[in-house]
Amino acid sequence: MAREGLTGSRIRERRVMAGLKQADLARDIGISASYLNLIEHNRRRIGGKLLLNIASVLGVEPQTLTEGAEAALIAALREAADEAGLTGPEASRADEFAGRFPGWADVLAGTRRRVASLEQTVEALTDRLAHDPHLAASMHELLTTAAAIRSTAAILAETKTLQPEWRERFHANINEDSHRLSDSAQALVSYLDAETGAADAASSPQEEVEAFLSKHDFSFGSLETGSATEATIAEIVETAEMLRSQAAKYIARGVLQQWARDAAVLSLKDLRKEIETAGTDPLTLARNLHKPVVVVLRRMAALPELGAGLVVCDRSGTVIFRKSVEGFTVPRHGACCPLWPLFGALAQTGMVVTETVMQLGRAQAQFECFATSETQSAPSYNALPLVQAVMVLLPAPAGAGQGRSMGSTCRVCPQEGCSARREPSILSSGV
Amino acid sequence: MNKHVVLVEDETNIAEAIRFLLSNEGWRVETLANGSNAVDVIRNTGPDLVMLDVMLPGKSGFEILHDLRADPAFDALPVLMLTARGQSRDREMAEKAGVSRFMTKPFSNAEMLDAVRELTAQ
Numbered sequence: 152m153a154r155e156g157l158t159g160s161r162i163r164e165r166r167v168m169a170g171l172k173q174a175d176l177a178r179d180i181g182i183s184a185s186y187l188n189l190i191e192h193n194r195r196r197i198g199g200k201l202l203l204n205i206a207s208v209l210g211v212e213p214q215t216l217t218e219g220a221e222a223a224l225i226a227a228l229r230e231a232a233d234e235a236g237l238t239g240p241e242a243s244r245a246d247e248f249a250g251r252f253p254g255w256a257d258v259l260a261g262t263r264r265r266v267a268s269l270e271q272t273v274e275a276l277t278d279r280l281a282h283d284p285h286l287a288a289s290m291h292e293l294l295t296t297a298a299a300i301r302s303t304a305a306i307l308a309e310t311k312t313l314q315p316e317w318r319e320r321f322h323a324n325i326n327e328d329s330h331r332l333s334d335s336a337q338a339l340v341s342y343l344d345a346e347t348g349a350a351d352a353a354s355s356p357q358e359e360v361e362a363f364l365s366k367h368d369f370s371f372g373s374l375e376t377g378s379a380t381e382a383t384i385a386e387i388v389e390t391a392e393m394l395r396s397q398a399a400k401y402i403a404r405g406v407l408q409q410w411a412r413d414a415a416v417l418s419l420k421d422l423r424k425e426i427e428t429a430g431t432d433p434l435t436l437a438r439n440l441h442k443p444v445v446v447v448l449r450r451m452a453a454l455p456e457l458g459a460g461l462v463v464c465d466r467s468g469t470v471i472f473r474k475s476v477e478g479f480t481v482p483r484h485g486a487c488c489p490l491w492p493l494f495g496a497l498a499q500t501g502m503v504v505t506e507t508v509m510q511l512g513r514a515q516a517q518f519e520c521f522a523t524s525e526t527q528s529a530p531s532y533n534a535l536p537l538v539q540a541v542m543v544l545l546p547a548p549a550g551a552g553q554g555r556s557m558g559s560t561c562r563v564c565p566q567e568g569c570s571a572r573r574e575p576s577i578l579s580s581g582v
Numbered sequence: 583m584n585k586h587v588v589l590v591e592d593e594t595n596i597a598e599a600i601r602f603l604l605s606n607e608g609w610r611v612e613t614l615a616n617g618s619n620a621v622d623v624i625r626n627t628g629p630d631l632v633m634l635d636v637m638l639p640g641k642s643g644f645e646i647l648h649d650l651r652a653d654p655a656f657d658a659l660p661v662l663m664l665t666a667r668g669q670s671r672d673r674e675m676a677e678k679a680g681v682s683r684f685m686t687k688p689f690s691n692a693e694m695l696d697a698v699r700e701l702t703a704q
Contacts, residue, residue, distance in 0.1 A: 236692050266688070291637065294666035295593050298687035302599040305691045310606075317602065324595040 158202075159193040161216045165209045166191075180204040198250015213246055224249050227260035234263070235305050248308065255322065259304050262329060266297050269336065289339045296332045300325055356398035358483065361473065363393040363403055369453060369474055371410060375419060379411040406472060409449070417442045417450050431457065431545060433521045434503060444503055445525045448543040460518070460544035462493055466537060476544055478516030479508075480559040488564065489571045490557040493542035496522035500538055507547055507554035511565055517547035517554045584610040585702060587631040590620045590646065591664070592638050596687075600633065603691055604698065617641030621649045624656065631702050636665035636672065644679055651680040660701035664689070 166176050177187040180201065189195040197205075206213040217225070228245035249256040303325045307318070373383055384407045394400045417440060429435050433451065437444040452461035452474055460476030468489075473481045481487065487494075492504040503523045509516070522542035530536065547554065558564025561573045587604060591597040592615045601611045612627065614620050618640030624632055632650070634643040643663055650656040663676050666687040676684045683697050 235690055291666045294687050295596065298666065298689065299593060299595040299599065301688040302596060302603075302691055302694075306599060306602060309691070320598070321602075324598060328595055 158197050158217055159191050159195075162197070162205055162209070163191040165211055165216065169209055171209075176205070176208060179208045196253060198253065199247055202250050203247070217246060217250070224256060224260050227263055228256060231259060231263040231304070232308065235301075235308070237305075237309060241309065241311075255307065258325065258329065259308065262300050262304060262325070262332075265329075265332060265336075266301065269293055269297060269332075286339075286342065289335065289342065292335045293332065293339065296328050296335060300328045300332065303328070356396050356402055357471075359394055359396060359399035360402045360406065361475075363391050363399070364406070364474070366393055368455065370455065371407065374407060374411045375414050377415045377418060379414065381408075384408060384411065402471075410453075413446050413449050413453075416446050419450065419454060422447070422450050422454065426454075433543065443525070444521075444523050445541050448521060448523065448541050451545070452543050458546055462491075462542045462544075464493055464497070464540050466497065466539075468494055468497070471539075476518070476546075479510050479518055479544055482560040486573065487560055488558040489573075490555070490569075491542065492520045492522040493540050496524045496540040496542065497538060500524050500526055500536070507551055509554040509556055511556055511558050517551055518544040519547050519551070520544055584608055585631070586610045586612065586627065586629040587633060587698075588612045588614065588620070588624050588627065588629045589633045590614045590617055590638060590643070591633070591635045592616065593635070596664075599691075600694070603695060607695065607698075609698075615639075617643065617646055620646045624650065624659075625653070630660070631698060632659060632661045633698075634661060634663050636663060636676075644675055647676070647679045647681060662694075662697055662701060664694075 166173065173187055173191070174184040177184040180187075181204070182201070186195065190197050202213055202216060206216055209216075214225075225245045228249060229242075232242050232245060303321050307313070307321055307325070313321075371387065373379060373387070384404060387407060388394060388400050388403050391400075391403065394403050421440065422436070425436055425440055429439055431451070433444055433447050436442075436451075437447045440447070449461065451457055452459045458476065459474075460479055461472065461474040462470060462481055463472035464470050468486070470481060470487060475481060488510075492506045492508070495504045496502060501523065503521065505519065505521050508518055508520050510518075520542055522540060524538050524540040526536040527539050528534075528537040556566060558566055558569075561569075561571075561576060564572075564576050566572075566576075585608070587609050589597060589600055589604075589611055591600065591613065594615070597613050597615070601613055604611050612623070612629070614623060617638035620634075620638075620641065634646055636643040638646075643665065647661055647663070650659060650661065657680070660682045661680070662683045662685065663681045664685050664687060665672065665676075673684050682701055685694065685697060
């Protein structure tokens, strides 16, 4: 009760400075000396008309007696009133409201802060909102609850003659909605926290697989023998708690089958040994090891010491595998930036594309990208082969030249005048 | 006789707040929490205004609006849509379906009341 404490002490201080006895001040403001004594010793709440009367007798502004912890509360109430468009004499009576209903004033100020914070979150997540059904539902819940709180709080603050039963009902509603808002916000934070609860947050089979691979640090010792069987893969998939849907298990099985095939072609031990002498240039490694470039790229991404990212897409450009790396975001929903070397590699099967790139965003970092594509289907007459493109991202060494700027996805890319832009960015146009 | 509004909103506390505000302005407020029978209620009661949420159980606000506009008796009925889905495509969908006014949540009470007054001004 620091606020009341401060106010009571200030009243006492000002009374003494004014040379008034407690009994005199009490008489002037129409209360008993014993009640004033309780106020001055911080044992009774003080506000509203009584506070105004005391301030008047002491010849000070009411705010002088309520500065400190109350100042922040009153400032928050004034901001809330301003944002709600409250005008007229009531707009300047935030201190009186805080004095008469200190508990509800706290609720209103706290709710206003929470709504402001959530509105910032909304802005930052607009791009995901556009594509992620789980997030869209969460944000809808938040906005709906915020709307209920805002409307109810405004009624409480602005309606001069509110019947007690209505007041009670709206107090109950705002209390209920505050809890809902709190619960929804916590659920949303959990969903957005990629480090914890990734599996719970997974809203698609692809995300379940990502969470599963992350949990294993993209490392599967039992598949590195070079002779892993379907039974080994099936056991990994069936015992993985994070793979809950049948679709996720299907995708994971395909990923692990590819992993086992690559391990049989090129062991991590041989790759490490070659990197020690030849460095990390994929073409050099492929030539020296007599292995396909695409296999070398995938196996490099399986070496934890390289800190490499990996993105794989099919012929439609749909990302079907991702190993994220700090500083290069692969959008979970929606289309990627078409400038990525990954998509350039789709233009000609077997061509190896290399480029130093920098993705525009908060954690700007440079990467050396190597991408190529391979056919996935057996040859047949008059049929275009199915193709997959693979791109490995290696952290660019110090002193690397300025990389080409590109984005994650148009919605959150600030690059002005980009010829590849499909839609406006929320960062530049506020759309 | 009081003006009559049908409010289709499944969020109870928002509905209660709107009901209070409009009642204070002299409106007779009929509240529905489900979209499935909204069109029938509107046809049977002939309100002066309809306020619609978009995401509703039973039938969406867009579907209700579409059904109303398909009926010549209600092609000019003022319809105010209130939604947390403020994306431009939702607004476009609402405008194509013939919405009179589209407001995104959270909105201010004054803004909502102004919209109601403007839409029902004779």
